Amino acid sequence: MLKYILKRTVQMVPTVIGVILLTFVLFNIVPNDLAAIALGKNVTLEMLENFDQQRGLNKPLFLGTRAKNRAYEDHNLADGAGRWRAWSNAVYSAATATLTIQPGAAINPLAFPLKDGEYEWTATYRGQGNLAGTELDAADWQTEKVRFQTMGEAGFATAGNPLEIKALKLRRITTNPFDSQLFFYFKQLMRGDLGFSEYFKQPVSRLLLDGIPASLSLTIPIFIIGVVVSISLSLVCAFFRNTFIDRFLVVIAVALMSINYLIYIVAGQYLLAYKQGLFPVWGYESWRYLVLPVLIGVVSGLGSNIRFYRTVMLDEMYKEYVRTAFAKGVSKPRVLFVHVLKNAMIPIITNVVIAIPFLYTGSLLLENFFGIPGLGYLGINAILSSDIDVVRALVLIGALLFVVANLLTDICYAVADPRVKLK
Amino acid sequence: MIKQGQSLWSDAWRRLKKDRIAMVCLGLVVLFTLLAVYGEVVYFYHHAKDITPAYQKINLDLAYQAPGAAHWMGTDGLGRDVMQRLVQGVRIAYKVGIITSLIAIPIGVLLGCLAGFYGGKVDDFVVWLYSTFASMPGLLFILAIAMVVPENGLLGVYLGIGLTTWVGLCRLVRGEVLKHKEQTYVQAAKALGLGSGRIMFKHILPNILHVIIVTFTLRFPAAVGTEVIMSYLGIGVQGEPSWGLMIDSARMRLWQGMWWEMTFVTLALFLLVLAFNLLGDALRDALDPRLDD
Amino acid sequence: MSENTNILEVQNLRVHFGRGDERVKAVDDVSFTVGRGETVALVGESGSGKSISALSITKLAPRAARYEGGRILFNGQNMLDLSEAELRSVRGSQISYIFQEPMVSFNPVFTIGWQIGEAIKLHRKGIDRKAETKRLLKLVHLPERLASAYPHQMSGGQLQRCMIAMALACSPELLVADEPTTALDVTVQREILNLLLELSEKVGLSILMITHNFGIVSDLADRVYVMKKGRLVEEGTTKNVLYNPQHDYTKQLMAAVPRLRPVEQNSLTTENTENTEESK
Numbered sequence: 001m002l003k004y005i006l007k008r009t010v011q012m013v014p015t016v017i018g019v020i021l022l023t024f025v026l027f028n029i030v031p032n033d034l035a036a037i038a039l040g041k042n043v044t045l046e047m048l049e050n051f052d053q054q055r056g057l058n059k060p061l062f063l064g065t066r067a068k069n070r071a072y073e074d075h076n077l078a079d080g081a082g083r084w085r086a087w088s089n090a091v092y093s094a095a096t097a098t099l100t101i102q103p104g105a106a107i108n109p110l111a112f113p114l115k116d117g118e119y120e121w122t123a124t125y126r127g128q129g130n131l132a133g134t135e136l137d138a139a140d141w142q143t144e145k146v147r148f149q150t151m152g153e154a155g156f157a158t159a160g161n162p163l164e165i166k167a168l169k170l171r172r173i174t175t176n177p178f179d180s181q182l183f184f185y186f187k188q189l190m191r192g193d194l195g196f197s198e199y200f201k202q203p204v205s206r207l208l209l210d211g212i213p214a215s216l217s218l219t220i221p222i223f224i225i226g227v228v229v230s231i232s233l234s235l236v237c238a239f240f241r242n243t244f245i246d247r248f249l250v251v252i253a254v255a256l257m258s259i260n261y262l263i264y265i266v267a268g269q270y271l272l273a274y275k276q277g278l279f280p281v282w283g284y285e286s287w288r289y290l291v292l293p294v295l296i297g298v299v300s301g302l303g304s305n306i307r308f309y310r311t312v313m314l315d316e317m318y319k320e321y322v323r324t325a326f327a328k329g330v331s332k333p334r335v336l337f338v339h340v341l342k343n344a345m346i347p348i349i350t351n352v353v354i355a356i357p358f359l360y361t362g363s364l365l366l367e368n369f370f371g372i373p374g375l376g377y378l379g380i381n382a383i384l385s386s387d388i389d390v391v392r393a394l395v396l397i398g399a400l401l402f403v404v405a406n407l408l409t410d411i412c413y414a415v416a417d418p419r420v421k422l423k
Numbered sequence: 424m425i426k427q428g429q430s431l432w433s434d435a436w437r438r439l440k441k442d443r444i445a446m447v448c449l450g451l452v453v454l455f456t457l458l459a460v461y462g463e464v465v466y467f468y469h470h471a472k473d474i475t476p477a478y479q480k481i482n483l484d485l486a487y488q489a490p491g492a493a494h495w496m497g498t499d500g501l502g503r504d505v506m507q508r509l510v511q512g513v514r515i516a517y518k519v520g521i522i523t524s525l526i527a528i529p530i531g532v533l534l535g536c537l538a539g540f541y542g543g544k545v546d547d548f549v550v551w552l553y554s555t556f557a558s559m560p561g562l563l564f565i566l567a568i569a570m571v572v573p574e575n576g577l578l579g580v581y582l583g584i585g586l587t588t589w590v591g592l593c594r595l596v597r598g599e600v601l602k603h604k605e606q607t608y609v610q611a612a613k614a615l616g617l618g619s620g621r622i623m624f625k626h627i628l629p630n631i632l633h634v635i636i637v638t639f640t641l642r643f644p645a646a647v648g649t650e651v652i653m654s655y656l657g658i659g660v661q662g663e664p665s666w667g668l669m670i671d672s673a674r675m676r677l678w679q680g681m682w683w684e685m686t687f688v689t690l691a692l693f694l695l696v697l698a699f700n701l702l703g704d705a706l707r708d709a710l711d712p713r714l715d716d
Numbered sequence: 717m718s719e720n721t722n723i724l725e726v727q728n729l730r731v732h733f734g735r736g737d738e739r740v741k742a743v744d745d746v747s748f749t750v751g752r753g754e755t756v757a758l759v760g761e762s763g764s765g766k767s768i769s770a771l772s773i774t775k776l777a778p779r780a781a782r783y784e785g786g787r788i789l790f791n792g793q794n795m796l797d798l799s800e801a802e803l804r805s806v807r808g809s810q811i812s813y814i815f816q817e818p819m820v821s822f823n824p825v826f827t828i829g830w831q832i833g834e835a836i837k838l839h840r841k842g843i844d845r846k847a848e849t850k851r852l853l854k855l856v857h858l859p860e861r862l863a864s865a866y867p868h869q870m871s872g873g874q875l876q877r878c879m880i881a882m883a884l885a886c887s888p889e890l891l892v893a894d895e896p897t898t899a900l901d902v903t904v905q906r907e908i909l910n911l912l913l914e915l916s917e918k919v920g921l922s923i924l925m926i927t928h929n930f931g932i933v934s935d936l937a938d939r940v941y942v943m944k945k946g947r948l949v950e951e952g953t954t955k956n957v958l959y960n961p962q963h964d965y966t967k968q969l970m971a972a973v974p975r976l977r978p979v980e981q982n983s984l985t986t987e988n989t990e991n992t993e994e995s996k
Contacts, residue, residue, distance in 0.1 A: 022559070026567060030568075030572065031571040259696075260693070262667070266677070266685070267689075319820065324813075325823070327774070327813040328882070330834070330838065342823075343823070364563060380656065391566075395564055398559070399559050416825075417825065418825060
């Protein structure tokens with residue numbers, strides 16, 4: 001058995017890597033400007049840069065020695081003058097898409113002071129001038145890379161002649177080509193660092209730990225009560241198979257499944273809390289506040305669970321061994337509750353264990369609507385306020401839990417079904 | 424091959440016709456589809472002519488009217504006719520259902536076919552890929568996608584739902600292809616020297632079409648439901664009367680005693696989802712080639 | 717009153733499925749008897765109604781079946797009159813069944829010992845189940861240790877023996893065997909049939925054998941009934957029916973059996989020990 005567990009654990013690894021990569025793709029590759037999404041519109045470039053710096057977002061994606069910097073963001077002069085409009089002695093020509101720095105000018109185009117390190121300008125220029133301590137002199141268009149340290153001059157200076165610029169790029173030089181976003185992310189995860197919440201100004205791991213108890217207090221009751229009720233009702237369906245009771249329950253199940261989760265919450269809050277005054281509407285003061293959300297959580301899940309468990313039971317009931325049992329003189333209840341149930345439990349266990357990860361994400365909606373300060377509440381809040389690190393952490397942890405739950409399911413399967421070969 | 428396919432469809436139709444509930448659902452689906460088309464026409468007309476459509480016109484004098492002769496389903500807080508907005512909601516729901524399927528179905532079918540047919544490393548890769556996607560926590564993942572996708576608005580919603588729906592279909596298709604691959608008609612085709620691509624698309628694909636149709640019918644309402652939640656939360660559609668938005672604005676009014684907007688939107692959503700769900704179930708039974716009459 | 721030597725008397729049994737246009741007369745006015753200690757064969761092709769007839773004896777036919785007429789007298793009592801509870805006490809204790817596919821006829825998640833033990837527990841209280849299970853396994857020539865094995869760990873032949881053991885757990889008077897060897901390999905078939913022969917002599921068991929295999933009929937059965945499409949077309953002693961089939965259908969059935977040599981009268985008698993393995 002131990003070898004089986006080990007083997008399954010090893011098989012988990014590619015999926016774990018896949019999950020990490022997928023979150024990387026989603027949060028590092030897909031968005032154009034994550035900092036802008038997270039911090040919004042009214043922020044300085046320096047604040048954006050700090051955001052990037054903290055999360056390694058200014059590094060190359062996978063591999064490389066050049067990192068971007070917001071002190072001078074990539075800007076295609078064909079699109080316009082951009083920030084260069086601020087300097088009167090840098091004349092922009094839309095027709096040629098060039099910038100002409102007038103003679104006798106000293107312009108530092110950096111938006112904020114650079115942190116220590118080695119940097120590099122890549123300039124396509126024509127004319128004469130000085131850039132970050134290096135003399136530029138070319139009669140015709142030329143592209144040159146100019147390196148400089150943060151100490152000292154970083155900008156342009158012209159003397160007697162103008163300097164035309166067609167393209168300009170700033171990069172920080174990193175010593176380690178493997179110092180990339182991907183690597184940074186992996187290192188973060190190894191350390192257990194899940195990022196920093198801009199909204200709460202706290203490390204994400206702390207927020208998660210704080211939120212777990214509340215979520216569990218909601219989802220564990222939903223899980224347990226839900227499973228018990230669903231299995232019981234599906235047993236009823238199987239026992240009264242194809243009679244009125246069975247068909248009625250199936251119709252109810254489909255109807256329950258078709259009601260949108262929102263409606264359950266809205267109707268529940270309105271009818272039971274507000275109108276009837278049976279439960280408090282919002283908050284997390286005592287266990288009473290959990291009753292309504294738990295009730296809603298259970299009822300909303302009943303539909304699909306009953307249908308699934310019922311199908312499983314009925315599939316079993318049509319098997320040959322059931323006929324043998326009847327032929328032995330076993331009574332119908334015993335056939336159902338002893339013979340069929342034990343077989344049916346095998347697929348049911350899968351279904352049940354797989355639901356465990358959802359215990360953790362809490363119900364995003366339930367917590368949000370009922371003001372329960374768990375991980376679901378945290379999640380919705382993070383989505384609405386674009387608190388990237390929190391969202392990413394929740395997604396990552398949720399996925400990893402799912403992978404672990406799969407492993408547990410396999411183990412349960414091996415324990416419950418004597419036919420599983422423990423190879 | 425084609426003859427066999429035809430008799431499967433007529434067989435299935437025959438079985439479906441016998442199921443009265445399924446027929447009712449089919450009727451509802453047709454009705455909703457017509458409403459969606461009508462809604463699209465109305466939208467397009469007003470959009471092209473740059474007029475404000477009736478369902479957007481704010482008229483505070485008419486606000487909060489209970490259902491009556493002029494407005495069968497009453498008016499909302501800004502005096503807009505609830506029924507007309509409801510119809511527009513159908514249109515948006517259909518857009519979501521169809522576009523997300525247009526994303527999910529090609530991906531799921533293509534990957535499923537490749538995995539099932541070629542096996543080996545290709546299969547390993549596809550299984551790894553969909554296992555990874557399947558591990559993602561549902562709604563949260565969709566919301567995250569909507570959050571990071573560059574353009575705001577419905578694109579994020581479509582991608583989010585589409586990129587999570589393909590997984591189930593891929594699994595199913597892969598399973599079916601694996602089953603069919605071993606069957607004699609494929610061996611026969613191979614023996615005749617037909618190329619892989621041809622076998623896959625002309626022979627196997629028609630036989631897994633029923634899986635695709637059933638999946639579409641069952642995922643459609645799920646997509647609609649998810650979008651309703653998302654627009655309720657304020658993500659995705661702005662301005663246009665998605666049912667989610669209507670529920671949001673109806674919620675507070677409910678507590679003030681104005682029941683009609685919430686009731687009718689709830690009913691419409693429920694009926695749409697129920698009809699598709701039941702129809703999908705019935706289709707699944709009718710199209711199952713193994714079920715004897 | 718003279719002692720009735722028939723343990724089972726089926727009289728004019730009618731078992732139907734469906735209604736109206738879709739009515740199927742699975743068993744249409746069928747009558748047969750099984751005498752005490754006799755082995756009787758019910759022969760026919762698939763769809764002939766032989767299985768349904770056998771299952772109907774204790775109302776084990778599928779739920780959709782309707783018992784439309786006739787009587788099933790077991791030891792003089794009409795089974796069709798009994799309540800469900802009464803039927804349950806007969807099933808497994810006085811009338812036992814063995815079925816065609818032993819591999820799927822056992823519950824996969826319980827051990828063989830548990831399942832045999834259940835049969836014992838249901839009808840015989842106060843017995844040492846473990847010891848009794850061992851005795852039963854010995855009776856069918858299986859090692860005792862198999863009691864703790866699961867069905868999937870055993871071969872078809874072994875499982876069928878277990879099924880026989882389980883069926884005999886409560887010393888039934890009648891054993892109904894529904895094609896017990898059809899799903900087994902040829903050599904294993906022979907073993908099972910020999911076992912049945914041995915047991916029927918040892919324990920005085922009456923057997924109702926459902927089969928489509930005339931080889932089995934000639935080896936085991938005292939009398940034969942031939943069924944076609946729910947009706948009885950021929951009956952008689954094995955010798956008579958096999959040598960002198962009256963009905964065309966019976967003739968067709970027998971002619972359909974592939975043989976390496978043309979049929980000779982002598983090759984089918986049970987007395988002939990040179991029983992042709994090849995002709996099966």
